[in-house]
Amino acid sequence: MSDRPALTIRLAAPRGFCAGVDRAIQIVEEALKKWGAPVYVRHEIVHNAHVVSRLEAMGAVFVEELDECPTDRPVIFSAHGVPKSVPAEAASRQMIYVDATCPLVSKVHVEAERHSTEGREIVLIGHAGHPEVIGTMGQLPNGAITLIETVDDAERFVPKDPNNLAFVTQTTLSVDDTADIVAVLQSRFPAMSAPHKEDICYATTNRQDAVKVLAPGADLVLVIGARTSSNSVRLVEVALRAGAARAELIASAENIDWSWFDGVSTLGLTAGASAPEDLVQGVIDACRARFDVTMDSVETAKETVTFKLPRVLVD
Template sequence: MSDKPALDLLIAAPRGFCAGVDRAIRIVELAIEKHGAPVFVRHEIVHNKFVVDTLKAQGAVFVEDLDEVPDGAPVVFSAHGVPKSVPADAQARGLDYLDATCPLVSKVHRQAERLVAAGRHILFVGHTGHPEVIGTFGQVPEGTITLIETVEDAESLEPADPDNLAFLTQTTLSVDDTAAVMAVLLRRFPTIVAPKADDICYATSNRQAAVKAIAASCDAVLVIGAPNSSNSLRLVEVAEREGVRAALIQRATDLDWAFLDGVGTLGITAGASAPELLVRELVDRLATRFAVAEREVETTRETIAFKLPRGLEEAA
């Protein structure tokens, strides 16, 4: 009989790495295998310190600007996507580059181009300064796309041509928040062109649904993810909206034990850029103080995988 207090763990599934993150990390690893270290990566390949540090140890060098990449060095663009000017600059300098943009983000980029070519002004639902937003804005001429962050933005917007609008969204948003913004846009601008399929990626939607599924049975929820990870922050918000105390931690060592005061059932999930290793690390740390009983709650099974870019398929 353990003298440790009991703690039930409800572990959300799906959680952690999505197909786009898997692919992006693999692109960096294969580029290092193919070219040898160092391989430069423009911006964090995914928003997770553990992943970035692991790749640094293998020979990846992370930079914020292409100017920091020496002539002749291989460079990888992050999963969040980049403005068109970045690969154009890389080409002009003769750099050997690989684009690790998530295919679901690339799909939004192509939609943006098609809408602008058709003469539509795009309302883009997203967060100021997020690399995915910067990348999408950089696909189309300046002035052809307007950022909408909130329901209030959607209500107050006065477009020059309200009958010639379209909207797109960042892939890592809150499903509920985005639905509220979209409802306002559709009410105010009945002729607005909506995307054929939901832009919010399957992994973001699935992880949010999985948190909702466990929240009612939990006293608190821990989300493993980075503070600059949009999809991880949304998971905290989803749990809180369900009426549960929630916190974001990067590693098990970040856990404040006081957070668990009065908690009998703890929910655990991980953002799309957090590896499963960090979930196991957290469970192991909890087991040092509690008699842990864990149960996985699966709401859907993900089977999506994305192809590697040409030139790396052989290396794989």
């Protein structure tokens, strides 16, 4: 019999990498195979330092702006999407570029452009300064899209024509918070056009749904992900709202403060959409070293989505 305290780990499924993140990482790997190192990447390919470090070791060079890249090496645009000005600048400098924008983010870009072409004023629900929001707003001229971050923003928003509006959203938001904002907008502007299919991506929704199931009764929920990862930060909020006694965001097992485990017998564990599975295993191993662990899988959906790589890397 073990003299270590008992710990039940409720492991969320789905968790970790989504299809868009998988594809973006593959794009960098395949570009390195095709063109050799260095390959430049504008902005972190996905918001995870472990992923970025691994790709750097393979020969990827991460920069914030295009003018930091030499014109004779390929450049990749991150999964979050970029303003239209970025590929235009790359083309004018005659650079080889590969767009790793998640197809579900590209869908939002296409929607925004369609609404604009049809003469509608566009509202984007999202977080100011997030690369995805910068990319989406940059699909259209300045002032064509109004950013709304909160219910208060939705209540204060004054459109040019209340009968000629449309909204789109960032793909990695809290499903519940977004629903609250949309409810305010739709009650104020009943004619407002909504996305044909919800903009919040399947992976964000699925990871939040799993946390809603594992959080009630959990003494502590650990979410593996980066502070810059919107979907990971949302998982912490969802866990607390769903009834977890405590929830913490960690980059890896190394960031665990073991004092959090005082009095903890049930741990909920998940990972944001840009966190690799080996980090999850690292947390489980660290717990096994200290506790008599029982695993309990909480599966709320099966994910089968995959996205094709850009043709330039396949041909």
